[in-house]
């Protein structure tokens with residue numbers, strides 16, 4: 001029986017094991033929340049966690065506030081108390097252009113009386129909430145929001161729940177006192193997850209990750225904060241005191257490395273630029289990477305790297321002269337909805353499009369934004385004349401985020417959907433269970449004809465170069481063509497008669513059409529524009545049936561056997577090939593000379609993997625995931641990106657994460673490195 005009375009009865013091995021569990025759990029917390037790359041399945045994490053809990057229940061003297069088991073246990077507080085920062089948390093000046101940055105560098109060099117270039121430390125500017133954490137003798141003591149920079153709110157109970165905040169520093173020679181500053185943010189993936197959960201529960205989703213992070217830190221009950229996937233990324237030091245003399249840190253970049261050694265998360269994107277021109281290159285590079293980063297950033301922070309130079313420069317009205325944030329062009333702006341147009345798509349779908357007062361957002365001028373369908377119009381509660389927040393992030397299409405209801409003018413108008421098609425006058429129909437309204441005109445409707453032809457010519461379809469939207473529009477309006485097959489009857493004279501089309505361009509289009517005639521079966525199927533049949537489905541259909549004939553003859557049941565084809569898609573494909581007009585167009589296309597190489601049917605009894613579905617995760621010796629995928633696909637297997645009930649085999653390499661856990665849960669057969677090698681050898685044989 002272990003005694004609960006004191007340290008003396010505590011076996012050294014147990015103390016050692018508990019310490020190991022502390023650092024293991026901290027490491028895996030970081031892998032999970034920060035890297036989004038868990039190295040162990042959740043079940044293994046739980047095993048470590050409960051092992052530590054068991055030790056602590058046997059030896060309560062080990063249950064310190066620094067234990068990873070204590071992150072979620074705290075009681076709610078009744079009110080936030082104030083915390084005076086030991087050193088003020090300064091604010092940051094902004095730059096909005098390259099010339100602002102040049103001016104910043106010039107000011108710095110003038111003050112330093114230096115003709116030499118100045119070295120800058122560069123890091124992303126996280127779009128989160130600034131916070132400060134104080135450690136006493138290596139143990140987390142107090143955490144606070146930035147507040148006004150001098151006084152913030154005590155959020156210790158909430159910061160303790162954040163997995164990336166060390167409860168205890170990982171070094172032998174911990175400072176007596178350490179004040180660490182950083183930003184609390186919510187990664188994009190976590191934000192999407194909690195918003196999905198909120199919507200499922202019927203709660204209101206968060207507007208953006210920053211609001212979600214801020215709300216998470218402002219909870220009285222830390223159990224609520226613990227459910228938010230927050231990350232703390234450290235970016236500077238406040239007060240630091242050691243028991244004995246230390247070699248001082250001389251630069252900001254060394255400080256970031258030191259913080260990382262102590263167990264903090266520090267931006268992996270950080271870098272040092274030898275001068276202001278290198279800062280510009282860093283800015284451009286990170287701007288390129290921005291959309292792919294797992295978290296939101298709104299600019300880059302540049303800091304004079306050397307501390308002695310920082311001291312010489314000092315600060316003005318609480319902003320250091322040695323640092324600046326170069327902001328990316330705003331991703332959200334206000335504008336007004338001038339009117340709403342209804343566009344008719346390839347399949348007759350009627351999409352409301354808001355025509356906006358032009359506004360510069362996310363680096364481009366935006367004057368249109370799709371309102372998608374009636375549900376979206378209702379969700380936004382949007383009227384013509386409204387002031388709206390428009391957002392354009394990365395390369396995604398601009399979106400209306402919300403309506404500023406307080407700015408609604410008395411002249412605003414409710415949006416009414418048309419009863420007849422704005423392009424052809426046919427009735428507009430409502431399909432039960434669908435939010436989208438549709439024109440019933442089919443190929444009578446010129447808008448649908450144009451869209452069908454545009455789709456046919458698009459890059460992933462037959463890829464007819466040079467045949468732009470304007471040309472197609474004129475060809476349809478002038479009744480030269482009404483379906484994709486008639487494209488191949490066009491001649492140079494007909495094209496040259498169009499507005500603003502030079503002879504040279506006409507000749508180019510003719511030759512592009514000629515080239516487009518040689519294609520592949522998947523591309524041809526995709527080009528037909530069957531509802532819900534995208535590139536992947538077209539590919540699956542082609543490799544399942546091998547010939548166009550077999551697809552067009554297939555029964556509904558046979559179609560449903562194709563991977564990723566459910567009853568709805570099967571119905572669309574079936575209906576397409578059982579409509580006389582469509583069959584005629586397909587026949588005309590073939591007659592016009594469209595051809596593709598036959599898809600080889602595997603011989604009976606060969607080692608083909610047709611109809612098998614694989615998922616590949618983790619890393620393998622001597623072969624990349626892409627190479628494995630290519631080999632399996634060559635043998636007819638389908639290689640999917642995520643594990644589902646349809647998965648038959650999971651190929652799991654080193655560091656397989658959540659996919660492995662999920663596959664195990666679903667009872668899917670797992671192939672390890674040795675099984676993979678055997679499989680590949682079998683395929684080669």
Ligand code: D41
Nearest residue numbers: 090091092125126130183235236301323
């Ligand atoms: O990522 C950030 N949001 C960030 C904020 C950063 N990477 N560095 C920062 N550095 C500072 C100084 C130069 C004052 C140490 C900051 C901030 N300040 C800051 N955050 C909020 C106000 C100021």
